Amino acid sequence: MKTIKYTILRRIIQLSFLFLFAGGNYFGWEILRGNYSSAIIADSLHLSDPYAVLQILVSGFIASSSVLLGALLIFLIYALIGGRMFCSWICPMNIITDIAFRLRRIFKIETEAKVSVSRNLRYYILALSLIVSAVFGMAAFEIISPISMLHRAIVFGSGAGWAIVAVVFFVDLFVLKAGWCGHICPLGGFYSLVGKQAVIKVKHDKEKCTHCMDCFDVCVEEPVLDIVGKKSDFIRSGACTNCGRCIEVCNDNAMKYSLKFDLKN
Amino acid sequence: MVSRRKVIQRVLEGAVFVGGGGLIWGKSIKANTKADYVLRPPGALKEKDFLKACIKCGQCVEVCPYDTLKLAEPGDGIANGTPFFEPRTIPCYLCTDMPCTDSCPSGALDLKVLTKEEEKPDILNSKMGLAVIHKESCLAYWGIRCEACYRACPLIDKAITLDYEVNKRTGMHAKLLPVVHSDVCTGCGVCEQACVAEKAAIFVLPLDKATGEVGDHYIKGWEKEDEKRINEEVEKADDDKDVKSAIDYLNDDDLIED
Numbered sequence: 001m002k003t004i005k006y007t008i009l010r011r012i013i014q015l016s017f018l019f020l021f022a023g024g025n026y027f028g029w030e031i032l033r034g035n036y037s038s039a040i041i042a043d044s045l046h047l048s049d050p051y052a053v054l055q056i057l058v059s060g061f062i063a064s065s066s067v068l069l070g071a072l073l074i075f076l077i078y079a080l081i082g083g084r085m086f087c088s089w090i091c092p093m094n095i096i097t098d099i100a101f102r103l104r105r106i107f108k109i110e111t112e113a114k115v116s117v118s119r120n121l122r123y124y125i126l127a128l129s130l131i132v133s134a135v136f137g138m139a140a141f142e143i144i145s146p147i148s149m150l151h152r153a154i155v156f157g158s159g160a161g162w163a164i165v166a167v168v169f170f171v172d173l174f175v176l177k178a179g180w181c182g183h184i185c186p187l188g189g190f191y192s193l194v195g196k197q198a199v200i201k202v203k204h205d206k207e208k209c210t211h212c213m214d215c216f217d218v219c220v221e222e223p224v225l226d227i228v229g230k231k232s233d234f235i236r237s238g239a240c241t242n243c244g245r246c247i248e249v250c251n252d253n254a255m256k257y258s259l260k261f262d263l264k265n
Numbered sequence: 266m267v268s269r270r271k272v273i274q275r276v277l278e279g280a281v282f283v284g285g286g287g288l289i290w291g292k293s294i295k296a297n298t299k300a301d302y303v304l305r306p307p308g309a310l311k312e313k314d315f316l317k318a319c320i321k322c323g324q325c326v327e328v329c330p331y332d333t334l335k336l337a338e339p340g341d342g343i344a345n346g347t348p349f350f351e352p353r354t355i356p357c358y359l360c361t362d363m364p365c366t367d368s369c370p371s372g373a374l375d376l377k378v379l380t381k382e383e384e385k386p387d388i389l390n391s392k393m394g395l396a397v398i399h400k401e402s403c404l405a406y407w408g409i410r411c412e413a414c415y416r417a418c419p420l421i422d423k424a425i426t427l428d429y430e431v432n433k434r435t436g437m438h439a440k441l442l443p444v445v446h447s448d449v450c451t452g453c454g455v456c457e458q459a460c461v462a463e464k465a466a467i468f469v470l471p472l473d474k475a476t477g478e479v480g481d482h483y484i485k486g487w488e489k490e491d492e493k494r495i496n497e498e499v500e501k502a503d504d505d506k507d508v509k510s511a512i513d514y515l516n517d518d519d520l521i522e523d
Contacts, residue, residue, distance in 0.1 A: 025327045038322035038370050046370050052320055061317035064372035124282060132290045138316050140290060143297050143345050152346055156323055160338040
């Protein structure tokens with residue numbers, strides 16, 4: 001059945017986080033203070049971005065225990081529910097890139113980069129970010145991250161960050177389909193690795209599949225759907241963001257959220 | 266089986282990616298931190314460590330009750346998302362409960378920096394910078410009564426004192442000259458904001474930009490502790506054979522022959 005219930009739910013959650021963070025800054029709410037790099041819930045529980053903390057550690061600084069534990073907690077949560085659930089359910093950049101993705105489909109923009117860009121690029125950038133962090137003694141991705149600039153632009157009302165967000169948007173729209181989230185973002189790469197063996201996965205039922213290819217149309221991580229129509233199994237790739245778009249568009253009920261407990265690859 | 270050609274190609278590609286990418290990335294980091302100096306919140310680690318440690322969450326900015334602290338934006342030349350303040354706009358009012366330092370989750374702002382010898386952390390131990398006076402643009406040094414910075418200073422008569430001097434130009438007035446004491450000054454910048462000059466004649470610079478260093482080859486002979494050092498140095502020199510040879514080299518015959 002066609003529905004957009006997961007998309008609506010995702011937007012509500014994404015916007016709620018932004019709203020709470022922004023409220024924390026502008027009105028002093030203590031529900032959620034800080035931003036996506038590090039935050040504190042109800043003035044008592046620290047949460048931190050494990051990738052940011054990893055960069056800090058590599059740059060040669062032993063972060064305080066509150067940040068380390070906060071990062072560990074987030075790490076464990078995403079290892080359990082699927083790393084890239086951050087990408088599609090929390091990350092504010094996802095709203096921007098999803099709009100670009102949708103506009104591409106609506107206006108049938110088929111432009112692709114002249115050179116083929118591998119989806120593995122993000123893992124190389126991830127590795128490079130750690131090298132640069134170590135060499136320059138500074139969390140390398142954090143300093144240029146368009147995601148951080150976006151949420152800081154919203155939460156702290158700074159203007160200059162929007163320029164780079166616009167760059168991401170137009171690259172996604174005109175240069176490379178799913179360019180940022182699907183190819184470049186090292187944070188997405190990081191969470192792909194974290195969520196490899198997560199418990200929440202989309203499950204495909206080959207028997208129900210009519211090969212309509214609708215799911216391929218909406219998926220920002222197309223290659224993860226390689227088993228669709230071929231065998232009944234979980235979408236096992238860590239790159240799957242669990243966004244639920246394939247479930248929404250499938251007229252045959254061949255996709256659904258499911259729990260996976262085995263550790264096969 | 267991967268061909269040798271393929272392997273070599275892969276290695277070269279990898280090298281170009283790491284080299285080229287690293288270079289561009291490094292350049293953008295440099296461009297992002299190109300500001301000559303930046304003033305950090307109280308309790309900040311040394312700039313180099315601070316840049317490593319800060320996770321850019323902005324919690325210090327949020328809890329600052331005076332909106333003193335700001336997060337750096339692209340284009341500021343200050344590492345994106347790190348907190349700083351500009352005293353001429355809003356100085357630090359030295360909250361006694363140190364909310365910013367206390368809120369930092371990463372340790373980039375550390376209460377230990379504000380703690381001296383096992384005591385409680387104290388905002389007055391902060392060294393965000395040091396106020397420096399440019400005499401030529403300071404009205405008080407012209408001989409006009411001003412004292413704006415002195416009156417504004419939260420550590421009046423400690424961090425800024427007034428020196429009296431005869432105004433030689435008039436021959437009948439006194440100059441009341443503000444003087445900053447670096448052992449007390451916290452670098453809060455209230456003076457900089459208070460200065461009546463169009464461009465502040467008293468302004469805060471980071472400690473390393475505003476301080477000199479004598480080195481250890483001068484000794485304050487009038488201070489007992491420092492005087493001890495001279496004896497230690499002499500003892501050390503006695504142990505050092507090279508010193509003896511250095512003194513004796515003039516008596517060396519070879520020197521004359523050359």
